Amino acid sequence: MPSQAYQCRLGPLVQSFPTAPLPHPRASGYRGCMTPTLADCRAWDAEDALAFTRGRFRLPESVIYLDGNSLGALPIATPGRLADLVEREWGQGLISSWNDAEWMALPARVGARIAHLIGAHADEVIAADSTSVNLYKLAAAAVSLRPDRRVIMSEPGNFPTDLYVLQGLCAALDLELRVLPAEAIAGALTNEVALLVLTHVHYKSGLILDMAALTAAAQARGALALWDLSHSAGALPVDLNGCNADFAVGCGYKYFNGGPGAPGYMMAARRHHAAMGQPLTGWIGHAAPFAFGDNYTPADGVTRLLTGTPAVLGLAALEEGLKTFEGVSMQQLREKAIRQGDLFMALARDAMGGAFELASPTDADARGSQISLRHPHGYAMVQALIEAGVVGDFRAPDVARFGFTPLYLSYADVFEAGRRLKIVMDEERWRAPRFAQRRAVT
Ligand SMILES: Cc1ncc(COP(=O)(O)O)c(C=O)c1O
Numbered sequence: 001m002p003s004q005a006y007q008c009r010l011g012p013l014v015q016s017f018p019t020a021p022l023p024h025p026r027a028s029g030y031r032g033c034m035t036p037t038l039a040d041c042r043a044w045d046a047e048d049a050l051a052f053t054r055g056r057f058r059l060p061e062s063v064i065y066l067d068g069n070s071l072g073a074l075p076i077a078t079p080g081r082l083a084d085l086v087e088r089e090w091g092q093g094l095i096s097s098w099n100d101a102e103w104m105a106l107p108a109r110v111g112a113r114i115a116h117l118i119g120a121h122a123d124e125v126i127a128a129d130s131t132s133v134n135l136y137k138l139a140a141a142a143v144s145l146r147p148d149r150r151v152i153m154s155e156p157g158n159f160p161t162d163l164y165v166l167q168g169l170c171a172a173l174d175l176e177l178r179v180l181p182a183e184a185i186a187g188a189l190t191n192e193v194a195l196l197v198l199t200h201v202h203y204k205s206g207l208i209l210d211m212a213a214l215t216a217a218a219q220a221r222g223a224l225a226l227w228d229l230s231h232s233a234g235a236l237p238v239d240l241n242g243c244n245a246d247f248a249v250g251c252g253y254k255y256f257n258g259g260p261g262a263p264g265y266m267m268a269a270r271r272h273h274a275a276m277g278q279p280l281t282g283w284i285g286h287a288a289p290f291a292f293g294d295n296y297t298p299a300d301g302v303t304r305l306l307t308g309t310p311a312v313l314g315l316a317a318l319e320e321g322l323k324t325f326e327g328v329s330m331q332q333l334r335e336k337a338i339r340q341g342d343l344f345m346a347l348a349r350d351a352m353g354g355a356f357e358l359a360s361p362t363d364a365d366a367r368g369s370q371i372s373l374r375h376p377h378g379y380a381m382v383q384a385l386i387e388a389g390v391v392g393d394f395r396a397p398d399v400a401r402f403g404f405t406p407l408y409l410s411y412a413d414v415f416e417a418g419r420r421l422k423i424v425m426d427e428e429r430w431r432a433p434r435f436a437q438r439r440a441v442t
Contacts, residue, residue: 035346041411044339049332050406056324057257057408064417066344066392069231069370069403072257078320085316106315107306111265113322114256117330118229118248119239120267126302127252127315131230131264132161134249135197137278137305138266139169142195142224142247144277149194149223150175155182159203162228166197182209186217193223200238201231201368204395206360208232208368212243219244230254235337235369235405237330240267247272252314255369255405257321263314266305273301282307324407336406338364340414344371344402347418352425359399370403379442380435381424388420388429394442 045051057073059065065073089097098104112122128134139152152166156179163179170177180188182198189196196218201208215225226247232238234255240248246269252262268276277298283289284306287297298304342364348356348371359372375381378400382392385400392402404414424430 035350036343036411036415038412038415041343041415044411048336048410050328050336051410053324053328053407054410059408062389064390064413064420065409066390066402066404066417068257068405068408069235069254069368069401070393071253071260072234072255072321072405073408074259075257075320075324077323078259078317081316081320082313085313103310103312106312106319107263107310108303110263110315110319110322111302113319113325114233114250114265115267117238117256117322117325118233118250118267119237119241119243120248121241121270123301124241124270125265125267126305127263127265127318128306128310129264130261131228131249131251132165133280133307134264134266134305135162135165135226135228136169137280137307138226138247138249138268139166139195139197140173141268141272141276141278141305142226143169143173143175145224145272145275146194146222149192151178151190151192152176152195152197153178153180153185153189153193153218153223154197155179155185157202157204158197158199159228159230162197162199182214185214189217189221189223191222193218193221195224195226197226197228199228199230201235201370203231204359204399204401205372206231206368206370208236208366211238211240211245215243215245219246231368231370234325236334241269245269252318252321256318257324257407258314258318259321261314262318262321263311266302268302268305276304278305280307284308284310328407333406337369337404338367340404340406340409340411341367341369341371343411343414344404344418347415348373348421351418351422355425356400369405370401372402373400374398375400377430379438380430380432382442383435384424384430384432385421387435388424390417390420396442 056076058076059073089101093100107126107128110127111125115122115125152175154166166177198209200211211227218225224246227245229238229248229250233250248267249264251264252258253260281296285299285304287299357374359374361367376398378398379394382394382400385392392400395401
């Protein structure tokens with residue numbers, strides 16, 4: 001049976017954690033409970049209602065993969081689907097497959113699967129392009145709906161591409177990008193603000209922002225709200241329509257398991273469909289692409305958010321990634337992720353003592369599906385751990401990040417990750433000079 005002590009939830013290592021810039025949280029004050037044992041973990045695994053999804057993935061033996069928040073694992077069905085697509089649909093069907101294999105339907109079909117996981121209607125979501133490109137399109141669409149307003153608001157320390165894209169858009173349209181700490185935003189919204197752009201779960205800390213409250217605050221001042229779901233969709237229940245969100249974007253290669261460079265997606269609430277325009281007015285977003293007219297007429301609905309030819313291989317892989325969620329309750333998934341995160345936090349504390357600072361909220365309800373630890377040698381630590389078969393990642397300047405993906409991670413896996421972390425720390429393996437060599441992708 002799971003130890004009773006664990007039921008009391010871990011006490012706070014950090015009292016509060018503003019999103020950005022990352023503060024140095026106080027690592028004292030832990031009033032912890034007993035750390036769960038391997039027997040506890042096995043008992044949880046034995047009664048895990050999501051255990052069946054592990055068989056939907058192919059993972060290397062002995063690797064504990066704590067980086068599905070960055071690149072999801074390979075679904076077992078993906079290689080076969082891609083091989084069939086390449087050999088039969090492309091190799092044999094050639095160009096006829098645009099019709100016969102319904103390649104043109106992929107953006108909407110994949111979008112409908114995503115809609116189901118983010119609290120949107122099927123006709124509000126479409127898959128295409130990268131998150132960066134999609135953000136540009138939707139942010140431009142949003143500000144065009146508020147032509148008398150000149151400000152886009154976001155937070156410092158947001159994922160860099162979000163800020164860079166907004167900087168580029170503001171330069172192109174002569175708008176102002178105003179960045180304020182998330183906790184200051186509600187009080188700083190004025191009637192100059194056209195659009196609020198925020199990331200639902202912070203990529204470094206894992207802190208969850210209150211989508212409903214911030215959306216309502218923006219809309220109360222006449223602004224629109226656009227959410228980046230890259231670290232929340234597929235990790236926790238997201239309810240865009242329940243929060244009355246206007247627009248959203250997100251990645252296909254993280255929790256959705258779509259593979260490296262998988263297409264992203266765009267969500268636009270139905271109420272904006274008729275009026276919204278977007279700047280990358282390519283032929284696939286045209287009302288009649290095969291009429292080959294000279295002048296642009298937007299397609300209906302979210303189809304107008306498309307630009308060029310669908311990336312068929314990437315979309316097919318993303319579709320397989322999304323199928324791994326079939327029959328999965330997002331609530332159950334969330335509960336498992338929370339317990340795994342709490343478990344890892346306790347194990348990290350035991351493995352590292354005071355040698356790290358926690359960069360994620362201790363309150364699991366305020367945290368996405370990741371635990372971030374700050375350590376002055378975080379990069380080397382992550383590399384040494386990878387060599388020991390525990391894959392996490394590193395975000396400069398000092399954050400070691402570990403993601404929890406309940407579809408293919410057991411409690412015993414998390415326990416084993418903690419055991420290996422302890423070995424790496426006890427033996428100070430991270431001090432080996434080879435682990436200090438920075439590679440291009442961290
Ligand atoms: C919050 C967030 N937005 C966007 C991206 C990436 O966007 P793109 O797929 O365009 O590289 C990431 C990647 O990690 C991210 O964390």
